Amino acid sequence: MIPVACARLGEEEIDAVVEVLRSGNLRQGMKCSEFEEKFKGAVGAKYATTAANGSVSLQAIYANWIGPGDEVIVPAFTFFATAAMVCHAGGKPVFCDIDPRTFTMDVNDIEDRITRRTRAIAGVHLYGNSCDIDGILEIAVKHGLKVVWDAAQAHLTKYRGKDVGSFGDAVSYSFYATKNMTTGEGGMIASDSPQIIENCILMKQQGQSKKYLHTFLGTNFRMTDVEAAIGIVQLGRLAGFTEKRRENAAFLMKGLEGGDGLVMPYTEPFVEHSYHQFTVLLELEKLKITRDEFAAKLGEAGVGTVVAYPMPLHKQPVFEKILGDQHFPNAEWVAKRCISLPVHPYLSQEDLEKITHEVKNVIESCR
Ligand SMILES: Cc1ncc(COP(=O)(O)O)c(C=O)c1O
Structure with a gap:
């Protein structure tokens, strides 16, 4: 049977994991930092931070802008997490239709759905195909909205010659086992905004601005160095x-x-x-x-x-x-x-x- 998805880890990934195991440092550490540096370079973003998976990386991004009752416009055809994490961040997804040719958000179906509670648009690069970035950005600028790009399925996808990871407010990635590169479970947030990345780091570290000083209602969704070590090798491939x-x-x-x-x-x-x-x-x-x-x-x-x-x-x-x-x-x-x-x-x-x-x-x- 030819499987529809297939991930193979080689000796390099195994050696990288063994190196972390021998170091005794299993938690988020130097390997996560190295993975972040290399990943942001690969996708052309200024900043990046690792996360436990692509769902919580979306949640951390949404939490930058969304309070109770705030709305995010999400395509009705995407993976569950793009919409569910709006709810987990305290907001409400408002669905819009898709373009049946590209399978991504129909930009002509966004504006009518904007209300005074709308805070953001979630542009999903489904199956690895870019959504209409220019069209979405134009609407976002006109209405003062943020844009969350869900690139869980779009590692190295390019739009008008630029990597989709280098656009807009924040881009969320997944490294789940079947994704184009994997860490087993894992995620990354890429952004050109130091403030957004800072907030996401707070979010994934219990909202601690200093040890045991909690200034933000965060939780724990850090990646581990074991996963990051696999990610570094996979990124090379x-x-x-x-x-x-x-x-x-x-x-x-x-x-x-x-x-x-x-x-x-x-x-x-x-x-x-x-x-x-x-x-x-x-x-x-x-x-x-x-x-x-x-x-x-x-x-x-x-x-x-x-x-x-x-x-x-x-x-x-x-x-x-x-x-x-x-x-x-x-x-x-x-x-x-x-x-x-x-x-x-x-x-x-x-x-x-x-x-x-x-x-x-x-x-x-x-x-
Ligand atoms: C479009 C999209 N968004 C978000 C996610 C969530 O990522 P994860 O499975 O790493 O939580 C996925 C994963 O399948 C996805 O395909």
């Missing part, structure tokens, strides 16, 4: 991983595009996608097959797939309870039809050929 993902995506695109029944992922010409996922849309109206059957047939043929995400956030019971019955046609349309194929850097030429062959086979047999 990230450019190679990303190049391979882009090559794999180009191969899949060439092999699959033009086929009736399947819509290829769309990237604006000025975006360099990092292909955390290679997500296609099934034109179900043209196929005599459901998405589950399509995935099952590919599975039988040895090709793994994943549906990220089968339910848009406004339909999730927890948000329906808070926000009531809402309708975002593009998010719903995409959630019904999306499916991701393997694109990870460990695919061989044989794997790539098998994926395109089997996908075409299933589509042709079901039209």
